[in-house]
Amino acid sequence: MSEKIKEWPGVALKDADIKEKKVLFTEWRPNLKYAWDTGVGYGRYFEGLRNGRIVGTRCNKCHRVLLPARAFCEWCFRTVDEWVYLKDTGTVNTFSIAYTGTQAERLKEPRIPALIEIDGSNGVGIMHLLGEVDPKNVKNGMRVKAVWKPKEQRQGAITDIKYWKPFEEGTR
Amino acid sequence: MSPLDKITLVNQVQPWYGEIPVYGQYTFGVAGERFFREIKDNARIMGTVCNSCNLTYVPARLFCERCYNKLESWVDVGTKGRVHTYTVACLNLDGSRISEPIILAMVQIDGTCGGLVHQLGEVTPDKVKIGIPVEAVFKAKAQRTGSILDIKYFRPC
Numbered sequence: 001m002s003e004k005i006k007e008w009p010g011v012a013l014k015d016a017d018i019k020e021k022k023v024l025f026t027e028w029r030p031n032l033k034y035a036w037d038t039g040v041g042y043g044r045y046f047e048g049l050r051n052g053r054i055v056g057t058r059c060n061k062c063h064r065v066l067l068p069a070r071a072f073c074e075w076c077f078r079t080v081d082e083w084v085y086l087k088d089t090g091t092v093n094t095f096s097i098a099y100t101g102t103q104a105e106r107l108k109e110p111r112i113p114a115l116i117e118i119d120g121s122n123g124v125g126i127m128h129l130l131g132e133v134d135p136k137n138v139k140n141g142m143r144v145k146a147v148w149k150p151k152e153q154r155q156g157a158i159t160d161i162k163y164w165k166p167f168e169e170g171t172r
Numbered sequence: 173m174s175p176l177d178k179i180t181l182v183n184q185v186q187p188w189y190g191e192i193p194v195y196g197q198y199t200f201g202v203a204g205e206r207f208f209r210e211i212k213d214n215a216r217i218m219g220t221v222c223n224s225c226n227l228t229y230v231p232a233r234l235f236c237e238r239c240y241n242k243l244e245s246w247v248d249v250g251t252k253g254r255v256h257t258y259t260v261a262c263l264n265l266d267g268s269r270i271s272e273p274i275i276l277a278m279v280q281i282d283g284t285c286g287g288l289v290h291q292l293g294e295v296t297p298d299k300v301k302i303g304i305p306v307e308a309v310f311k312a313k314a315q316r317t318g319s320i321l322d323i324k325y326f327r328p329c
Contacts, residue, residue, distance in 0.1 A: 010202070018197060024208050024318040028196035035187035046186060082174070156186055 041070040044083070050156040052148050054086040054118060065121040088146035089167070090116040093125050097135045110135055116144060116164055131163030142166055203234040206246070212318040215310040219249045219284050230284040251308040252329060253281040253288075260297045275300055279308075279326050293325030305329055 017023050038046055041057060045068040048055030056067035057080035065084055066073060073080055095114035101107050112130040117123050130138060131147065144164035154160040200208055203220065210218045219228040220243035222236035230249055235242060258277035264270055275292040277300070292300060293309065306326040316322040 013199060018199070023199050024205055024212075025197045025199040026319070028194075028198060030194055030196075032192035032194055033189070034191070035189050038186060038188055042188075043186065046188075 039071065041066075041072075041080075042068055045069040046156040048085070049158065049160045050154045052088075052151065052154070052160075054088055054146075056084045056086055056118075056121060056124070058082050058084050063122075065124055067118060067121050067124040067126065084120070086121055087119045088148070088161075090118045090125075090144055090164070092130070092138065092140055092142040092144060093117045094140060095130065095138055097138070112138055114138075114144075114164070126158070128158070128161060129163045130165070132165035137166075143169065201234070203232045203243075207232040208318045208320075208322075210248075211310075211320075211322050212316045215251075215313070215316075215322075216248050217251055217281060217288075217308065218246050219281070221245045221247055228284045230281045230286050231288065249281045249284050251281075251310075253279045253284075253306060253308075253326070255292070255300065255302055255304050255306060255326075256280040256287050257302060258292065258300055260300075273297055277306075277326065279306055288320065288323075290320065290323060291325050292327065294327040299328070 013023065018025060045055050048069075054067070055069050056065045057069045057071070058065050059073035059076065059078065060081040061078060062073055062075045064073075064075075065086070066080060067086065069080075069083065071080060072078065093115040095112055097110045097112055099107050099110045101111070112133070112135060113127060114130050115125040116128055117125045130144065143166065145167040146161045147163055147165050148154070149160050149162055199205070207218055210216045217230060218232050219230040220232040220234070221228050222239065222241055222243055223245070224241055225236055225238050227236070227238070228247060228249060229236070229243065232246065233243060256278040258275055261274045261276055262270055275295065275297055276289070277292050278287045278289050280287040292306065305328065307329040309324045309327055310316070311322050311324050
């Protein structure tokens with residue numbers, strides 16, 4: 001409403017008017033399927049996940065690892081110099097304990113999304129979930145290791161890693 | 173392998189598939205509601221009259237787009253009109269060939285301003301000309317749903 005208009009004329013439509021078909025309307029359900037060409041960098045990154053390894057690229061000018069792999073360094077606009085194959089271990093940089101799921105449903109067992117800095121990437125993190133751990137025991141700086149799906153279930157996606165579990169240095 | 177080497181194995185670059193769920197409902201508005209109800213219930217085409225501009229709008233509108241007056245006088249404009257313009261469609265939406273071409277036309281109802289985009293029936297493309305008189309053919313009442321497709325087609329008269 002505004003300064004001059006305190007009430008608009010007419011009757012607003014209610015959800016029930018549509019549901020009970022009291023008013024005429026057309027429905028519209030566009031087909032918005034898409035296929036995103038993953039390209040050289042992400043393509044090999046996803047293919048790497050299918051094969052159970054984490055693939056990045058390195059820019060020798062900026063002395064950094066790009067993860068997920070990219071073909072160009074967006075800092076210096078050069079083609080990257082080489083592929084790097086990183087370990088599936090890392091360190092929890094930050095985390096959250098979520099009692100709400102992706103459909104806004106309540107969860108009895110919380111999910112623990114975390115940013116995990118991958119070993120050998122000099123601090124580049126990926127978003128993922130923690131598992132096999134009591135939420136109370138999760139700490140920043142905790143060492144974690146990827147738990148992969150069985151090879152035949154992998155699809156070339158970040159979900160090919162089921163979750164990350166805590167591990168002791170020197171064990172598998 | 174350098175990062176810019178050509179990828180020779182196509183399965184190394186898979187597309188990422190997705191779908192964006194979008195659903196929309198479009199209500200016809202105050203004038204559209206009455207216009208389509210009349211088609212559905214009474215098989216009548218209605219227009220609204222602007223007395224200051226001396227125009228009848230079809231399809232019916234709530235406001236005159238020339239003088240912005242509110243239009244409150246409704247008239248039955250009949251079912252006859254003229255082909256204002258037309259095109260002959262030989263392809264489906266997916267690009268495949270239609271065995272029987274569809275004649276799409278904008279029909280201006282006699283004595284009114286505006287027009288209805290629809291299709292012509294009971295006529296072959298070579299008989300269609302701009303300006304030929306046509307009339308609306310309605311579906312049976314039970315089949316009408318309150319859509320412009322409640323008019324089956326326009327045919328020469």
